[in-house]
Amino acid sequence: xxxxxxxIRLVREPDGTLTMLHPNGKRVKDVRVAILNPxxxxxxxxxxxxxxxxxxxxxxxxxxxxxxxxxxxxxxxxERYVIPKIKKIYSLNQESHVSYxxxxxxxxxxxxxxxxxxxxxxxxxKGGYTLKDVMGNYFMIEKVERLDGRSKRLFDKxx
Amino acid sequence: MTSSExxxxxxxxxxxxxxxxxxxxxxxxxxxxxLATDIKRDGSFAGSDYLLVNAREALFIYNGAxxxxxxxxxxxxxxxxxxxxxxxxxxVLRGKRxxxxxxxxxxxxxxxxxxxxxxxxxxxxxEKEKDIxxxxxxxxxxxxxxxxxxxxxxxxxxxxxxxxVFRRLTGYLKPYRGSVALLMIMFVVESLTQSAGPxxxxxxxxxxxxxxxxxxxxxxxxxxxxxxxxxEPWPMLVVIVLAMLGAHLLYFIARGAHSWIxxxxxxxxxxDIRRDVFSHVARLPMSYFNQRQIGSITSRVxxxxxxxxxxxxxxxxxLAINALKLTLTIALLLYxxxxxxxxxxxxxxxxxxxxxxxxxxxxxxxxxxxxxxxKFSGDLHESFYAVKLVKAFNREGKxxxxxxxxxxxxxxxTIFTDRRWITYxxxxxxxxxxxxxxxxxxxxxxxxxxxxxxxxxxxxxxxLFILYEPLRWFNQINQxxxxxxxxxxxxxxxxxxxxxxxxxxxxxxxxxxxGDVRFEKVHFGYEAGKEVLRNITLNIKPGEMVxxxxxxxxxxxTIINLICRFYRANRGHIFIDGVDINELNLTDLRSQIGMVxxxxxxxxxxxxxxxxxxxxxxxxxDVVFVARKAHMHEDIMKKPEAYDYLVGEHGKRLSTGExxxxxxxxxLLHNPRLLILDEPxxxxxxxxxxxxxxxxxxxxxxRTTIAIAxxxxxxxxxxxxxxxxxxxxxxxxxxxxxxRKHKGTYRHxxxxxxDMSKQMGVAL
Numbered sequence: 040x041x042x043x044x045x046x047i048r049l050v051r052e053p054d055g056t057l058t059m060l061h062p063n064g065k066r067v068k069d070v071r072v073a074i075l076n077p078x079x080x081x082x083x084x085x086x087x088x089x090x091x092x093x094x095x096x097x098x099x100x101x102x103x104x105x106x107x108x109x110x111x112x113x114x115x116x117x118e119r120y121v122i123p124k125i126k127k128i129y130s131l132n133q134e135s136h137v138s139y140x141x142x143x144x145x146x147x148x149x150x151x152x153x154x155x156x157x158x159x160x161x162x163x164x165k166g167g168y169t170l171k172d173v174m175g176n177y178f179m180i181e182k183v184e185r186l187d188g189r190s191k192r193l194f195d196k197x198x
Numbered sequence: 199m200t201s202s203e204x205x206x207x208x209x210x211x212x213x214x215x216x217x218x219x220x221x222x223x224x225x226x227x228x229x230x231x232x233l234a235t236d237i238k239r240d241g242s243f244a245g246s247d248y249l250l251v252n253a254r255e256a257l258f259i260y261n262g263a264x265x266x267x268x269x270x271x272x273x274x275x276x277x278x279x280x281x282x283x284x285x286x287x288x289x290v291l292r293g294k295r296x297x298x299x300x301x302x303x304x305x306x307x308x309x310x311x312x313x314x315x316x317x318x319x320x321x322x323x324x325e326k327e328k329d330i331x332x333x334x335x336x337x338x339x340x341x342x343x344x345x346x347x348x349x350x351x352x353x354x355x356x357x358x359x360x361x362x363v364f365r366r367l368t369g370y371l372k373p374y375r376g377s378v379a380l381l382m383i384m385f386v387v388e389s390l391t392q393s394a395g396p397x398x399x400x401x402x403x404x405x406x407x408x409x410x411x412x413x414x415x416x417x418x419x420x421x422x423x424x425x426x427x428x429x430e431p432w433p434m435l436v437v438i439v440l441a442m443l444g445a446h447l448l449y450f451i452a453r454g455a456h457s458w459i460x461x462x463x464x465x466x467x468x469x470d471i472r473r474d475v476f477s478h479v480a481r482l483p484m485s486y487f488n489q490r491q492i493g494s495i496t497s498r499v500x501x502x503x504x505x506x507x508x509x510x511x512x513x514x515x516x517l518a519i520n521a522l523k524l525t526l527t528i529a530l531l532l533y534x535x536x537x538x539x540x541x542x543x544x545x546x547x548x549x550x551x552x553x554x555x556x557x558x559x560x561x562x563x564x565x566x567x568x569x570x571x572x573k574f575s576g577d578l579h580e581s582f583y584a585v586k587l588v589k590a591f592n593r594e595g596k597x598x599x600x601x602x603x604x605x606x607x608x609x610x611x612t613i614f615t616d617r618r619w620i621t622y623x624x625x626x627x628x629x630x631x632x633x634x635x636x637x638x639x640x641x642x643x644x645x646x647x648x649x650x651x652x653x654x655x656x657x658x659x660x661x662l663f664i665l666y667e668p669l670r671w672f673n674q675i676n677q678x679x680x681x682x683x684x685x686x687x688x689x690x691x692x693x694x695x696x697x698x699x700x701x702x703x704x705x706x707x708x709x710x711x712x713g714d715v716r717f718e719k720v721h722f723g724y725e726a727g728k729e730v731l732r733n734i735t736l737n738i739k740p741g742e743m744v745x746x747x748x749x750x751x752x753x754x755x756t757i758i759n760l761i762c763r764f765y766r767a768n769r770g771h772i773f774i775d776g777v778d779i780n781e782l783n784l785t786d787l788r789s790q791i792g793m794v795x796x797x798x799x800x801x802x803x804x805x806x807x808x809x810x811x812x813x814x815x816x817x818x819x820d821v822v823f824v825a826r827k828a829h830m831h832e833d834i835m836k837k838p839e840a841y842d843y844l845v846g847e848h849g850k851r852l853s854t855g856e857x858x859x860x861x862x863x864x865x866l867l868h869n870p871r872l873l874i875l876d877e878p879x880x881x882x883x884x885x886x887x888x889x890x891x892x893x894x895x896x897x898x899x900x901r902t903t904i905a906i907a908x909x910x911x912x913x914x915x916x917x918x919x920x921x922x923x924x925x926x927x928x929x930x931x932x933x934x935x936x937x938r939k940h941k942g943t944y945r946h947x948x949x950x951x952x953d954m955s956k957q958m959g960v961a962l
Contacts (some may be wrong), residue, residue: 052297054293054297054298055297055300055301056296056297056298068296068297074284077284079868107930117240117241118241118283118302118304119283119284119286119288120283120284120285121237121284121286121306122285123243123285133562133787138350139345139346139801142635143245146237146242146243146244146580147242147244148244149243150345150346151346152347154348165925173346173348173349174307174310174338175285176285176305176306176307176308177284177308197562198566
């Protein structure tokens with residue numbers, strides 16, 4: 040199982056890649072971060088992989104990493120795991136089995152299309168939803184109740 | 199909003215400021231690639247970074263208060279690739295030492311294809327390739343309204359050209375011209391006879407039941423009946439009732455005839471469209487299926503054509519009849535009493551608008567109800583299907599809880615939907631009946647004043663329902679037509695896709711293949727930017743048996759796919775008997791290739807039919823002969839129905855070993871010059887494998903064979919083994935030669951399998 044993450048440090052090389060420094064002195068260049076449960080709302084599990092995708096370390100959260108390493112890891116995660124949180128729904132039109140969304144997210148405004156809702160909407164059981172559009176992009180509504188009245192009405196009409 | 203630069207073209211118009219910066223840096227505006235990302239480096243959607251590539255360098259322009267340009271000489275790039283994440287991907291350029299040359303560009307899945315193509319272009323430039331082909335354009339957004347499409351290269355429901363689609367649809371009506379003409383006549387008869395009812399009722403009242411001096415309009419028609427009956431009430435009553443009966447009878451005959459004709463014509467019409475679709479789908483290249491979900495293609499044959507059927511058989515006749523009825527009724531009413539007509543038309547706009555609003559709401563409710571129903575039935579099915587697992591893990595209670603939650607959710611939705619529907623139905627009913635009160639109040643007053651006859655009022659009542667009934671549903675026509683035309687467009691899109699024959703520029707016949715296969719520097723990837731095969735060069739001689747060895751995903755099956763020309767190489771050439779595979783006649787090529795796959799594909803039918811599949815001229819004797827060669831005959835004869843044994847859907851009534859030997863027998867009957875064995879024994883037990891091996895030994899004799907196997911025992915008879923790693927050929931030789939390589943991959947794989955066999959107590 041994973042060694043304590045605090046024993047591991049990450050550094051950014053001048054060429055932009057990440058290098059993992061192991062307490063035993065081992066240095067692995069060009070590592071990347073993967074999340075084992077990227078959609079699940081629970082605590083995230085992380086994995087450091089080499090450039091071929093081979094698992095180096097698995098650890099349950101980032102708190103034990105030093106601040107600099109955590110920042111680097113979070114930066115990589117933000118680039119490679121894009122699940123925008125929907126804050127407001129501007130429009131939501133349902134035509135036949137296809138729904139057209141225009142939303143404001145925590146990363147900016149976006150429009151997307153969804154179909155086969157049964158397969159592409161995951162209810163998290165706490166009034167939140169994860170949506171997957173036709174291109175395979177994910178979006179999240181943390182809590183429908185937190186949306187404004189109009190957004191809630193639009194959401195309720197379709198979902 | 200999202201950038202509109204979302205097609206797979208790698209040349210898009212970028213902002214002027216960006217272009218001028220790039221032109222200034224590059225010295226010219228001649229770029230092979232010009233793309234904008236839709237995610238910024240900080241992960242936000244506000245703005246884009248840019249990539250421009252010319253023959254010498256790649257320019258990265260980072261957006262900010264002031265755009266910043268960074269350049270990379272393509273000669274420094276060792277590898278240009280796409281690394282996918284969740285909802286995002288990044289374009290990575292690596293140098294000779296493996297590190298990033300520039301900080302990767304990030305983009306969403308919407309731009310995966312375009313940046314994949316861009317990575318390919320950079321890679322080719324880095325390898326000094328001159329022949330650079332860019333993938334075909336595939337729209338993500340509608341080019342007209344910029345709305346996102348429900349699938350790549352799909353149809354925008356809002357922009358479907360209704361006239362164009364309608365014209366094309368009517369093209370399918372040509373073989374049924376006679377039926378269409380007859381249908382039109384029936385529509386007219388139906389409308390006329392239904393409209394005649396209230397009119398005859400008016401004459402009956404005005405000319406028979408009430409004094410003549412009170413009779414209103416339509417005197418000439420009344421006079422006509424008077425002449426026929428001699429003006430006496432009884433004979434007149436008989437004549438009018440007979441006329442009403444005649445009209446009534448004619449109405450039902452016309453209605454029956456129209457239903458009868460449209461049922462036949464509609465079914466034939468849709469059968470024609472379906473035939474066009476599925477016969478074309480079978481000829482489409484594998485890349486078409488690779489880019490689309492099978493369900494999406496199937497739905498075009500089934501649900502889209504069904505939508506068309508509903509529209510053509512029910513919608514269009516409904517529209518035609520009711521339009522005719524409305525016109526006739528309003529004309530008659532205006533003629534009888536224009537003031538009263540205008541008054542009874544007061545609820546019509548409310549009926550149209552109110553109905554529209556209510557229907558929109560109901561549509562959402564029905565949709566939601568359907569979703570809940572689908573969830574409930576899906577979970578129910580899953581629960582029953584996995585009953586053994588549920589019991590084994592003591593999950594009965596939890597499963598019941600889950601189903602009960604679904605059930606209650608469905609119940610709540612059903613109650614809500616039904617109550618809303620009742621409200622809607624009552625509202626419409628109320629509006630329709632409220633017209634009667636206007637009619638009675640105003641019309642009654644007119645009768646009392648002696649300005650209108652009782653017959654006219656009764657005729658008005660009859661026409662009122664003919665008028666309101668279609669108005670109730672007319673607000674749905676737009677939606678109805680949108681659905682039908684989008685469905686038609688989706689169907690036509692498949693019919694218009696370029697098939698494999700259409701993609702052949704010229705073909706060379708190869709009636710008798712020798713079986714010489716040569717790969718020359720072949721590169722291939724299913725997705726842009728992700729190469730599966732890299733620089734493959736190999737030569738397989740006629741009659742030689744070659745084994746392809748390597749881990750899962752190294753490209754073994756891809757080599758097979760290219761030999762069968764299911765896909766074309768991105769770069770390099772493949773030659774069969776010295777002829778470029780792309781120039782060969784596809785039928786000649788595939789008719790001489792036989793395949794035995796890991797998962798044998800059988801059709802619902804008898805064993806004999808499955809063996810003879812694809813060989814229409816095979817005699818029963820031939821079938822038995824090949825079954826014996828495939829060591830299947832004895833097992834077939836153990837079944838009472840023998841060769842007439844029905845194998846069931848996908849061959850489910852046969853064991854995997856039996857299915858495999860049926861497919862070997864099929865391949866033997868096919869007598870291919872080039873045989874492909876794609877892990878045919880991987881899912882079999884040792885005893886069954888032995889039987890299949892015996893069949894295979896007969897099969898490979900005298901033909902070029904390319905075999906893929908994880909179990910290296912399958913390859914013990916191979917003349918040569920080709921070892922693949924990361925899409926490249928790393929080792930090649932006989933078993934003995936490869937075993938001599940101490941650090942060789944093949945030797946390593948053999949060692950692993952020997953160790954596993956020892957552990958399992960089975961000698962390799």
